[in-house]
Amino acid sequence: MYLRPITEKMTDTTSHPPLVDQYGSLSHNASQIQCDGNRSQVIEECELPLIDLSYLRSQDEKKRQACAAAIASASSEWGFFQVVNHGISPNLLGEMRKEQMKLFELPFKNKASCGLLNDSYRWGNPRATSAKQFSWSEAFHIPLTMISEEACYGELSSLRYGSDGEIRNSNVQTCSNSCRRFSRESGTSRRVFGEVCNESTCFLRLNRYPQCSIQPEMFGLVPHTDSDFLTILYQDQVGGLQLMKDSKWVAVKPNPQALIVNIGDLFQAWSNDIYKSVEHKVMANEKVERYSIAYFLCPSYDSLVGSCMEPSVYKKFTFGEFRKQVQEDVKKTGHKVGLPRFLL
Numbered sequence: 001m002y003l004r005p006i007t008e009k010m011t012d013t014t015s016h017p018p019l020v021d022q023y024g025s026l027s028h029n030a031s032q033i034q035c036d037g038n039r040s041q042v043i044e045e046c047e048l049p050l051i052d053l054s055y056l057r058s059q060d061e062k063k064r065q066a067c068a069a070a071i072a073s074a075s076s077e078w079g080f081f082q083v084v085n086h087g088i089s090p091n092l093l094g095e096m097r098k099e100q101m102k103l104f105e106l107p108f109k110n111k112a113s114c115g116l117l118n119d120s121y122r123w124g125n126p127r128a129t130s131a132k133q134f135s136w137s138e139a140f141h142i143p144l145t146m147i148s149e150e151a152c153y154g155e156l157s158s159l160r161y162g163s164d165g166e167i168r169n170s171n172v173q174t175c176s177n178s179c180r181r182f183s184r185e186s187g188t189s190r191r192v193f194g195e196v197c198n199e200s201t202c203f204l205r206l207n208r209y210p211q212c213s214i215q216p217e218m219f220g221l222v223p224h225t226d227s228d229f230l231t232i233l234y235q236d237q238v239g240g241l242q243l244m245k246d247s248k249w250v251a252v253k254p255n256p257q258a259l260i261v262n263i264g265d266l267f268q269a270w271s272n273d274i275y276k277s278v279e280h281k282v283m284a285n286e287k288v289e290r291y292s293i294a295y296f297l298c299p300s301y302d303s304l305v306g307s308c309m310e311p312s313v314y315k316k317f318t319f320g321e322f323r324k325q326v327q328e329d330v331k332k333t334g335h336k337v338g339l340p341r342f343l344l
């Protein structure tokens with residue numbers, strides 16, 4: 001067990017959320033201090049299966065089929081893969097990152113209190129009852145439908161409008177446009193996007209993981225599965241994402257050209273457990289901050305999620321029921337149960 005003295009203090013103008021204070025109120029119990037119990041465990045670093053999406057548009061049917069087969073195999077063996085030639089220019093991704101950083105640079109009090117982006121700002125974990133449930137991060141969790149609403153920007157309408165009154169083709173809107181474009185064009189999710197998920201139900205989550213020097217092996221984001229259909233992730237070069245593979249945590253090696261795609265709980269249920277919604281987490285970095293953007297493809301709340309195969313592993317449920325159950329479990333126990341609740 002190891003705990004460095006808490007030295008960081010908040011000032012009024014800082015952009016940092018008071019993670020130290022919130023964490024400090026949990027870590028009085030020495031037995032709870034170690035966030036990741038397996039500190040001594042050596043984590044293997046791996047490259048995710050790499051899919052060249054341009055093959056899905058090839059004239060050669062064999063190449064298209066081979067690409068689809070590689071996606072299916074990665075989705076069942078890893079639940080994760082990375083895609084290159086995804087159709088989003090590096091410039092656009094770079095611009096998106098710059099705008100994300102600007103957003104997080106706003107003073108904490110503005111992020112937390114001005115209703116920015118429909119009160120979508122989250123930090124730490126106010127519900128955590130132990131250090132193990134604490135996430136050393138801040139995030140904007142934004143329904144896509146809110147992004148173009150003026151009211152959503154509150155006092156910070158300058159984020160949406162440039163000085164000349166034009167709607168800025170940047171910040172959150174840039175993020176969402178790029179992800180939407182990717183999910184439409186990728187082929188990976190064309191059917192899902194068109195028939196099951198639509199723009200009104202998708203979420204964009206902008207994550208920032210501040211550098212964390214008070215405690216090694218701190219979770220940036222606690223272990224979880226995604227409660228959506230499919231997630232598209234754009235991470236920076238810092239690293240820290242880990243996923244469960246063959247009952248071991250493996251660290252994902254960042255690839256500057258690639259976007260990461262992972263299967264969510266609903267896709268696992270829909271595929272009758274053929275594709276896996278795999279547990280993953282983020283470890284905070286002791287020296288540098290890290291940024292990522294996750295785009296969650298979700299169906300409407302009344303969509304029935306049921307397997308097309310018999311015998312079905314899960315009862316049929318709506319996305320609304322699933323979400324409600326997840327929220328109830330988190331409220332009662334501090335963590336999500338997820339799909340096992342819906343086993344037949």
Ligand SMILES: O=C(O)CCC(=O)C(=O)O
Nearest residue numbers: 205207235241282292294
């Ligand atoms: O930041 C990352 O690499 C992962 C983010 C994530 O898992 C999430 O937002 O659900």
Ligand SMILES: [Fe+2]
Nearest residue numbers: 224225226280
């Ligand atoms: Fe996730």
